[in-house]
Amino acid sequence: MPAELVKLYPENPDPQRVREVARALREGAVVIYPTDTIYGLGCDIHNARSVERVARIKGIKPQKNDFSFICYDLSHIADYARVSNQAFKLMKRLLPGPYTFILDATNNVPKLLNTNKKTVGIRVPDNNIPRQLVQELGNPIITTTLRDETPDTVEYSTDPELIFEKYYHDVDIIIDGGIGGYEPSTIVDATTDEFRVVRQGLGEVDWE
Known part of the structure; x- marks a missing residue:
């Protein structure tokens, strides 16, 4: 079946539609959503x-995924990292925001993803749509950037x-939350207290 297109407004997502999408996620749906x-x-x-489906869409092996978790x-x-x-102090100051924090994973993560991952990326985006989905679902969702890659460039899907x-045959639900951004999150390695920017993205990092 082709995907359902769901319109939600980041300022005030419709609680009924959020519940419907969360229920679909619980039942195994793969969803495209704004951050x-x-x-x-x-x-x-x-x-x-569903994790395997996401990996297939991305064209990677599930065991070698670099997925992050979106948390409310x-x-x-502490359940995952x-x-x-x-x-914690740095994350509390910068989140919600356009950052991904790489942390040492707890034993829960390999069990959830069927991998040998030692680290996990944590996102708390400054967008009410994915955060309310997670809150309604009761646990994090896997997230990976939706992007089109060519040999010469990486173009991010924004419309x-x-x-x-492009994706209505591949996923179950696509949430229209308006035109998206084109700059990715800033990735911060926080596995030690010598914090290191792995990728500079939208979020500015001030260690002070």
């Missing part, structure tokens, strides 16, 4: 078959109508 940077592709972290806030982060006091035209 505070680029549109993302993801699913419920507890559905292994930092309240359950080991966080030092310094890292939800064009995204729908």
Whole structure:
């Protein structure tokens, strides 16, 4: 079946539609959704078959994925990552925002993703749509950037109508949250307290 196109407004997402999408995620749906940077592709972290679908769409092996988790806030982060006091303070100051924090993974993560991953990326985007989806779902969702790659350039999909035209046979739901960004999140390695910017993206990092 072709994907359903769902219109949601980041300022005030319709709670009924959010519940419907969360229920679909719980039942195994793969969803494209807006973030505070680029549109993302993801699913419920507890559905292994859906994680495999996301990996296929991205053209990678599930065991070698570099997926991150979208969380509503930092309240359950200890379930998935080991966080030092310094890292927690930095994340609390910068999140929600356009950052991905790389942290040491707890034993839960390999079980969830069927990988040998030692680290996990954590996102708390400054966009109410994915955060309310996660809150309604009751656990994080997998996220990976939706992008079109050519040998010479990487182009990020920003127009939800064009995204729908391209991906409506691959996913179950595409959320139209307006025109998306084209600059990715800033990735910060916080596995030690010597924080390191792995990729400079939209988020500015000030260690002070």
